[in-house]
Amino acid sequence: MNAPITDQPLGAIAASNLQDLQQFDAGEVLLGYQKRWIADTSALKIAQKSRRTGLTWAEAADATLCAATARNEGGCNHFYVGSNKEMAREFIEAAAMWAKAFDRAAGEIQEEVLHEDDKDILTFVVYFASGFKVQALSSNPSNLRGMQGNVTIDEAAFHDRLAEVLKAALALTMWGSRVRLISTHNGVDNLFNQLIQDSLAGRKRYSIHTITLDDACTQGLYQRICQITRKPWSQEAEDEWQAGLLKDTATEEDALEEYGCVPKQGGGxxxxxxxxxxxxxxxxxxxxxxxxxxxxxxxxxxxxxxxxxxxxxxxxxxxxxxxxxxxxxxxxxxxxxxxxxxxxxxxxxxxxxxxxxxxxxxxxxxxxxxxxxxxxxxxxxxxxxxxxxxxxxxxxxxxxxxxxxxxxxxxxxxxxxxxxxxxxxxxxxxxxxxxxxxxxxxxxxxxxxxxxxxxxxxxxxxxxxxxxxxxxxxxxxxxxxxxxxxxxxxxxxxxxxxxxxxxxxxxxxxxxxxxxxxxxxxx
Structure with missing residues (x-):
């Protein structure tokens, strides 16, 4: 995309465009819901989302700008905790891409070894001239011990030890770091859904973002897909594409969970x-x-x-x-x-x-x-x-x-x-x-x-x-x-x-x- 990139902090860019969230602009890098997510500087925030809406990609942009910023201007490390190795590499590659787009001095993607219990774990990291880094860690909670920086827990509902990972991550907020949870749902009784419900009830202070497939399409997701794949867009084609995604899932309940932010087994x-x-x-x-x-x-x-x-x-x-x-x-x-x-x-x-x-x-x-x-x-x-x-x-x-x-x-x-x-x-x-x-x-x-x-x-x-x-x-x-x-x-x-x-x-x-x-x- 030949979209303009400026030196202005991305959160400020997002905040200035909140009134345009419902309109697709082919010249904009990010869609409305991606801007809104980045503009939210809450210490704790959660995104319950449809699959493949590009929110993690937007999160990589935020992580890059933060790690590329000097300490006296609010910069810090950023740690990404995904549920598998492929997600980790994808996030770090996105961060490296954003560093080049923003023209921020950064090294090449490096592979480092963390000693985890009785085995060595390969991690991916990008270092910046600011002295900070964006690093992908495994889901072992001990990896966050002694660290300082913002934390993204991706596909949080699918982490086997989410409670322990979250416990370790929240300790970092004592010194001003921020924690972000991003995920599709994985059942109504999952801790991810419980955190959302407790936050909506006012018991916890997470800022909640809901991005269904309908929300994403309204703000230009399919138009962006057509732009990237060089296909002509029409409302008829978009409706057919969306209907096909829902139809291809095994059950209606699965479709609602995957694309509608509705955890399974809800009802009554x-x-x-x-x-x-x-x-x-x-x-x-x-x-x-x-x-x-x-x-x-x-x-x-x-x-x-x-x-x-x-x-x-x-x-x-x-x-x-x-x-x-x-x-x-x-x-x-x-x-x-x-x-x-x-x-x-x-x-x-x-x-x-x-x-x-x-x-x-x-x-x-x-x-x-x-x-x-x-x-x-x-x-x-x-x-x-x-x-x-x-x-x-x-x-x-x-x-x-x-x-x-x-x-x-x-x-x-x-x-x-x-x-x-x-x-x-x-x-x-x-x-x-x-x-x-x-x-x-x-x-x-x-x-x-x-x-x-x-x-x-x-x-x-x-x-x-x-x-x-x-x-x-x-x-x-x-x-x-x-x-x-x-x-x-x-x-x-x-x-x-x-x-x-x-x-x-x-x-x-x-x-x-x-x-x-x-x-x-x-x-």
Whole structure:
């Protein structure tokens, strides 16, 4: 490729091009996801990837620039730990290629012998004028003892002793070195997958990159293949090529693991029933409001007054009981007809435990009435630090109304999709696993949570509608609302401090000012 090479650090180059990640440029050396990987300077990072996406090749570029940089400018050694000798040679050859491309002074590839237990092991290394090196080591953990530098563990899921290798590698981070794990998946119970799930849940601090075959193709992988092999590109040819790869694997499950970043043996209910039951508390109420028959035919003033009376009678006592010393969050799942809208306020306790003081379920409730309920609750939550709304489809109405009223720093307008579920469901599940959450003790809430199923490796609400204990339709609504609330608890918007609102009747319920003030958003 006749692509421009500069003396600028590759991470800086990548960072300057993040806005172009989805566009293929034949003049660029690296594709978007390769740039994003290099630009991430986290101390610990993991890439779960499809096969043959060129991420290791990009990692060799990063290793080369680091080893070619002087110590006083942040340079260091880089150690590559692959699962076999062929991978080791390939990585070092890539590093040597990058050294020439970057015009960085480097020697030829050398073979060195490491004494490993009772045998000699051949390694490959490139030395740079900076005094640093890029070296490929075997997967024996002892090889990293006494070393200092960044470490790449490639095809990590296929290392027999990954835990021991990782233990040795992490010791290097004490002096500022970085550790990278790159791999396709090798089963749901593999340590590689466990590290990813723990990181997504917030238990570990690895930065996670997901690169499926679809992701790679969207950012130009097949176009790059055509460029290198001098074949004409077309969308039809790309679709046929991708379909052939998937078809050639032994099973659909294998195809998902090899190309879709979905570890095998995933499936079934996401949160164990015993964990849900452990979190349930009988003293947490679930309130229900269903619009009376003919409610849409009532006047605006009648509907406003009806809901205000209901809120004063049922919600106000619960909201007044909330402590102004605690921070609060809010989650919502939207529905207009059929399923439920669920409002889920959340108490963030000082010890990081979360408790839902109540849930509010609305059925067949008009948009404006839902907004009235929403503002009634949000304006009375002490120290509100975040609110997350289902903004998918018609849900965007309430989400936008909240954002206009409280600001986008405080309101997350969520588009429910696979990346969102992949990111936030593990954190939600972790609260149950760590006994850090308290939820209402009802059969409907339990069943809603059991609706979270692992589908192709991603925890989502299973398709199809069910019925609640009242015989009416519901579809995991409480589970989504509670997950939204947990997401909101992570937000860092400026807290809205608690301020008591005027009592009922200020302004006069029957006056036009009451209706107008609500419609202006000042009610």
């Amino acid at each position: 209910a996401y949160i164990n029933r015993s964990l849900i039951e452990r979190a349930q508390r009988a003293d947490i109420p679930v309130l229900h409001f269903e619009a009376p028959q003919g409610f849409m035919l009532w006047s605006d003033q009648q509907r406003l007054a009806e809901i205000d009376d209901w809120c004063e009678a049922h919600l106000n006592p619960l909201l007044e009981a909330l402590s102004p010393d605690h921070s609060h969050a809010f989650g919502e799942d939207f529905a207009r007809k059929g399923d439920l809208s669920v409002f889920a306020p959340l108490i963030i306790l000082p010890d990081t435990r979360l408790r839902f003081p109540f849930l509010l379920e609305l059925r067949n409730c008009p948009y404006e009435s839902q907004k009235q309920f929403m503002f009634y609750i949000l304006r009375r939550l002490p120290r509100l630090t975040g609110a997350a709304f289902d903004a998918t489809g018609n849900g965007g109405y309430l989400a936008e109304a909240a954002a206009l009223q409280f600001g986008t720093d405080l309101v997350d307008q969520v588009q429910l999709n696979l990346p969102w579920y992949r990111e936030w469901m593990p954190k939600f599940k972790a609260k149950f696993e760590d006994a850090d959450i308290e939820i209402p003790k009802t059969t409907d809430v339990l069943n809603d949570l059991r609706k979270i199923q692992v589908v192709k490796g991603v925890p989502v609400i299973e398709k199809g509608s069910g019925k609640g204990t009242d015989g009416q339709q519901r579809h995991g609504d409480a589970a989504v609302a509670m997950c939204m609330a947990v997401r909101a608890s992570y937000m860092e918007g400026s807290a809205i401090e608690f301020t008591a609102l005027p009592g009922k009747g200020e302004p006069d319920d029957d006056s036009d000012d009451y209706l107008n003030s609500f419609q202006r958003g000042t009610w």
